[in-house]
Amino acid sequence: MDLDFSPAEQGFRAEVRDWLRAHVPGPLPSMDTPEGFAAHRAWEALLADARLSVVSWPEEYGGRGASLIEWLIFEEEYWAAGAPARVTQNGIFLLGPSLMRFGTPEQRRRWLPRMARGDDVWAQAWSEPEAGSDLAALTSRAEPVPGGWRLYGHKTWSSRAAHATHGFGLFRTSGTRHKGLTYFLFPLSDVAVRPIAQLDGLPGFAELHFDGVFTPGSMVLGEVGEGWRVAMATTSSERGLTLRSPGRFLATADRLVALARSSGDPVAADRAARCWIEAEAYRLHTFATARRLMAGEEIGSAASMGKVFWSELDLRMHTLAMELLGDRAGEAGWLDGFLFSLAGPIYAGTNEIQRNIIAERVLRLPR
């Protein structure tokens, strides 16, 4: 057992740090505004030029084939440098891994490099009004037509969809519940997108209405009727390591300690210090998980422990910040993070469901 970074890993960290120091822009406008969306896309292109947008992907798709440890190093440096949030997040973390695993060679060649540069920006379309946590209950459907499919139905809580170019999600092609769902990619150009304003007035989410939107047969990911299996692989990646690297929490914890220090309140300081250590615990735990994944092990249901831990840590950190800021809580860059952290225990499987999974599949309590 050791915790030593190799010389190559140390060199990679130095390269990333130097590049970020030279290139990270000042705060960009919110990515949920048209100008902010454009600015974030430009930033993604700059990252891609340095082959830093998807470091863990194969070189042919724009990455560096970086190891999991290198990816974690990249994330630490990225967030510590105060770099912008990733407008491509849903594509590169949710769809990307599924495309690599289930996509045809043609699909991979066609979509992955554009995704890596932010040329295409992908929105996920999982939830429906009556199927939030219970994905198997969804009712949107696809009907075969010559050359492809027509999509019908109503999706909601599609992050970034107000400005994104493409979407991905499950549609029913036959059967009930888990059976007969198919995983579709589709351009958003023909979909009726209704933005949903959040507390800050910006459309972080959108509703998607499909009224016979056409998507070609080449846009089916995996086999027809196998969408649940493909989606679960994606979802388990969403719930697992890849979406939630520790880097962002480490950076938040550092900022929180500075805020608590300036408050002079020892109790707030204690809460901040505790969060700071918990962010370290998440980092160390992730190193252990990375080792297991690199050794070919599966994490499986244990990933639910990580989801509960990081989402509640993130919420605790932002709640403390809001409390310390008092009536200045609308400023200083914490409000966005607070609103985002509120969604943490909800999305990608609510924490109630995660705790059921921990109890039933990790601890083996009866259903």
Next chain:
Amino acid sequence: MDLDFSPAEQGFRAEVRDWLRAHVPGPLPSMDTPEGFAAHRAWEALLADARLSVVSWPEEYGGRGASLIEWLIFEEEYWAAGAPARVTQNGIFLLGPSLMRFGTPEQRRRWLPRMARGDDVWAQAWSEPEAGSDLAALTSRAEPVPGGWRLYGHKTWSSRAAHATHGFGLFRTSGTRHKGLTYFLFPLSDVAVRPIAQLDGLPGFAELHFDGVFTPGSMVLGEVGEGWRVAMATTSSERGLTLRSPGRFLATADRLVALARSSGDPVAADRAARCWIEAEAYRLHTFATARRLMAGEEIGSAASMGKVFWSELDLRMHTLAMELLGDRAGEAGWLDGFLFSLAGPIYAGTNEIQRNIIAERVLRLPR
């Protein structure tokens, strides 16, 4: 709305305070030892001589007919004075109210005055090995014989039974679940009592084995087959106001603040101060509840809120004390209280059941 004690109430407080100042003994041995049990009984007799053992009971049974507010005042003064724990507690708080409500005049005359002086000490016999929280599942039974009943079965978690003189509990006389249970009183002299040692090695509880123990017909409380109704009235009193006056928590909170102050740790001080205020909140809430009861209202399921609040407050206070005492936790009178507080969220309906009650009967969520 006011929070003013009347001159009579203030006079009562002064009388109680003066009497306690003059009579409260130093620490007695544990009531779970034979000598401690005797010492606690002697203290009860002294209290009874001053008509302070059951102030809220009618004068004919040894009380003063004190109002609920006066009883709360008595309890505040009692615990603030550091007076001994009440060895008669299960009798006077659990059985006493049921006897007054359901007992025949003869039963009341016969049992209540002796209970008030500690001449008889009563142990409760609710739980069975397979019926803890789920009282309706109990299987101990009573069979009619000339002149009375014979009791069969196995009860457990009977507090104080190792030294008590009498017991009370439910036995099945017919039917299943809630139906056909009868509420019996019985002398412990013929019951096989097996003490259960706790962590401190003392028998705070005992198992009771009934192998045809005879109890006369005069020892049935309420109607035969109506035991569930009688017990629920008792239980709702156990879960309600009478067992858990704020006085004990207020005294604990005062001691805790002193302990935290001496630690010099601001975070511990904050936790202690928070507990101190919560004890105040419980006191104020109890004044409001007393007003409703005195106006003839029922508290009903809302009592579950009190149970959750006081039991978790008590546990939090003792946990903090244990943490502050470090390796001296076995001393200074906190360990007993800690062990007792651990049982708080379990007995008289676990807090999980209480939260179900709050959700279903107070908030009206679906079952």
Next chain:
Amino acid sequence: MNFGFTDEQLALAATVRDVLRAHCPPAALRSERRPAWEQLAGLGFFGLLLPPESDGLGLGLADVLPALEETGRACLPGPVVETAVVAPYLLPDNPKLASGALCVTVLPPGQAYAPDADLADLLLVARDGGWRLVARESARVVPRSGVDPCRPVFEVAFDDSEELGGPAAPALRRAAVATAAQLIGVARELLAVTVAYARVRTQFGAAIGSFQAVKHQLADAAVAVEFAAPLVHRAALSVDRAAGTADRDVSAAKAAAGEAAVLAARVALQAHGAIGYTEELDLRFWLARAWSLSAAYGTTAAHRERVRTAVLDGDLRRWP
């Protein structure tokens, strides 16, 4: 010892509640800055705490607590606490207050911004332990980013001001108690709305309110509100009587009410899911109010610190 509201106190609250139901429905929160103010003024709401000489009713803070709770429950916008509670105490002789003709805001010590300052005719600014009175025309107010769309905050600068006699603390205590009462109302409404939603929203084939995890979260929030409320009621009485413990009692109440409301907001959002803070639902107004009021007139942390300091300094007096 009669620790419950009188019929008169409850009747006042019921009247206010009826007015707010009629004139401050959730839809009004999306479009109006001061819905129902005219109707409340018509009831004499703004004169409740004023002395009879100024056309007021001369009531105590405890008398109006249930009515203030209703303003929280309705998420009533506008500087309610400032105009109806602080101003009557600091400007008891002002002839225009009782009719509701004056709108007042407050910039408390330790805070950066004043709520609704753009609407105010008068600004009360805490400075150097006392109060300064600033007329609207002497003040420059600049909007700042806040968390509550119905309680916008403003930076305030001014040249001319008038000094009011007396210390800042008594009026601040009243403001904190009134805000705590509003927080209790906010929390109760959050609970009620969430219970209603949990009864009808189904997932995995059952109402989510039938899942024990949802039940227990709501039960915990209900317990927090249930035991914060008597602290608020006591604080009002303790302020009205000028009890020696008033300062500590007020801080205990404000902290507990703020925490209960923030917990209720957390549970409400968790039960509703992401829809909870979007414009789809009205819930977001109550969430935002829980957050903004928990920081008003002293953050929860600041009030906790005051309680801690008092208790640690040996002030273990209990009132009553």
Next chain:
Amino acid sequence: MNFGFTDEQLALAATVRDVLRAHCPPAALRSERRPAWEQLAGLGFFGLLLPPESDGLGLGLADVLPALEETGRACLPGPVVETAVVAPYLLPDNPKLASGALCVTVLPPGQAYAPDADLADLLLVARDGGWRLVARESARVVPRSGVDPCRPVFEVAFDDSEELGGPAAPALRRAAVATAAQLIGVARELLAVTVAYARVRTQFGAAIGSFQAVKHQLADAAVAVEFAAPLVHRAALSVDRAAGTADRDVSAAKAAAGEAAVLAARVALQAHGAIGYTEELDLRFWLARAWSLSAAYGTTAAHRERVRTAVLDGDLRRWP
């Protein structure tokens, strides 16, 4: 970067585990003061951290962490950390340690009592920032009331003692990490026993482990243990490497492990009901161990305070 135990480290733990299963069953906790010590000595357990010159294996703390966790999981009585971790560091030349012929206890700074002092041949007493070595015959030990029946505590007085060179801190760091590892083992066993109980104990016609409230409490305890463990592992490496952050890393680990074990104890008792801390069940030994070890070598509060102070003073270095 290979943050997982090696096959050798795990094999050592498996050997210890097998020995403890055979020679320290729960029944032994009721009757013996040092069950399995002889067998552990036979394995060379007490020489693991000693240098080869003293017949030891010269292992690092990280190497023996899984084995120490097993001693916690088995609730092994006796001064294990003192004899197997502290003594090898402070008395590396002592020829009798490796064979397990010497039993050692420790009186750390800030604590009143030494565990199992009546069994000890040597006492190591922290004083004035350093260590004093006290022979059994020079010491008077008086039993005191503790919380853990298998870890009795004693007040220690002595006349003669020998000063050991060097500061107290390095040995204390090792003791705290080793105790934290034991706490992780205690917590894991509490969880395992409680899960097993919740699968078979029925109430209201169902296994209590099928109720969501019980599930979620156990899940929370499992999460706490899962994320405390890597802090403990890191602390061992950071001590072995004498990293600049070692002090803070150790305190973070001890506090987290103590809190996880105390939470596991709380959840275990709540699921078991009142039977949990009676002599009916063995559970009480693990509950008591969680409480006693969480206070050993610095209480949770004391370690939290050290972390807080370091972080607030600007020490935000992360190791690695």
